[in-house]
Amino acid sequence: MKPRWYFFAWFAVVAAVHLLVEGWTDTTAIGLPVGFAATLALVFVRRLPWWVTGEERPSRRVRLRRRSRVRWRLAARTAAVWTAAALAVGAEAAAIVFDGGWLPLLVPVPGLLVVLGLAGWRSELAEIAQCLNGRWTEVAAAAFDVRPGEPVDGWAVLPGAHRIKFHLAAAPADVAAELAGRRRMWLAGWPSEHLVIGLPDGDGYAVGELGVHRRDRKNTVPAGRAAR
Template sequence: MEERGWRPRWWLFAVFAVVATVHLAGGGWDSTTAVGLPVGFAATLVLVFVRRLPNWVTGEWDSRPWSRSWVRASRNRTIVALPFALLGVVAVLIGLADHPPHGTDVLYAAFVAALAVGLVVVLVVRWGRAVRTLRLLAGPRTALPARFDDGSRETGTVTFPDGARAYFTLHDPPRELIREIEHAATLHVTSAAPGKVLAGQPGGDEFARATLRVARATRTPSRSSLKRRLRLRTVAFAAVVAAGVALEGAAVVLVGGALPWVLAAPILLAVGATALWRARVARAVRLLAAGPWTSITAATMATDVDGPVSGWVVFPDGLRGRFHIEYCPPDVAAELLRRRRLWVAGAPRPGDVAVGLPEGDTFAIAWLAVTDRRARRLDHPRF
């Protein structure tokens, strides 16, 4: 199995934010906060960015392949823990009924009640997933022709019974499953359809969670609807910003205290998420508006473009390069295969560009890179 690259433990920042929010909501800014928050933030930085820490500190344990016995044990543990979680919810409700909260105590009571109910929801979801997993493993399997990508033991391609080709990603696959794909070129799955499935040998104990996906050219919207989408997302972004400013202002004027600081985090998160949502369409609009369509010579070794496509291009100044299109529309693929050319919006340049047909309505985002050695003398960036 490939060794995955280490990543910082970003989720610990969320834990620090929750703890700080609870403390500020309870006691406000005092001497304890002035000392504790900087120290806690420094400790959080260590936990996030220091790679080699004991497992009992970070809670990170070596992942093991899934097995039926492990899922069955997880289901049993959830069944045992669920009654105690329900008793906790009942205790919270009884306490709220006997001693109704007033004023700012309502926020604290709501927070505790949300934690109690959330624990029950998490346990119920885990129990449901375990039961569903065991039912899927007890059902039939479908054998699909499969092969790994070069140098990978987690990603590759499969062929569905109807002949359609798809791409799979295995999550923590056991050794038996890896050997089956390498030697028998077969992947047994619980469902021969795009989506999340379970993969493993029939009758075996270990399995892996897999994702099957079919690349479709319809992932990108049409050029005619792109500006309309951008306007709608711009209006939504402005509405979120206005609502956030109004809510924060009302909290400062009407309530005060620590509540504005508590509301600032979700408001900023909503604004940032909406901005990213809008930026995806704005980027495509900007690439399409780069200039008039320019034709460049291009070729690919693929004979049937039904997913990601890569190949070679020749820039107008004679430099050679490469291109990659993640989702290639049919008309762009036909132009590439038949006439060996790509139409680029604006001047062809290394980086992300929009490709399509001047008279067409579909488009795709392509990546261009210069591979010619003469690029050094002509001040072209190397990729």
């Protein structure tokens, strides 16, 4: 934690105003040392209630930072969908006005495919954002040779004692530390269609792939997605 230096500025301002208005009094002689001691505590003591320092809780800050970032990416994908739809409609209108014939019947096909593809692209991020806004589930997990930013393959035990094999194309640093040090990982919004992994108080996340471990079937894991 960095010292909260700004409390020294507040103390200096309050002390200066008091001395200008009241001058040096017996109250000042007692109040200034007490106030300075309290200021030292506010500056250097690490764990103080948020309602004392006026700061947001660190976990809330990182969650808000991650949620803003995801919201902007979702807004960008939404804009791409609507832009593609508008261009498709404009191309169809132009084909009707300037050409006629078969062209107006052919133009909507590629436009519709592009819009549907972008809509699916947006929907995937929307589901991930919903997971990140949901509850977090801690599960036991293990992996060998875990390195930040590199692919990870390992095993985890989901709620209900379901053992699964998971794959991350690239593990964020905090996720890698949890796997290597504490042999656990945190699932966002579980159960969900996506395997969204991160930390409740972390700033990043990763979307992995999983396969259910069954005795009568071979466990296969598709290629994973890159960490966000």
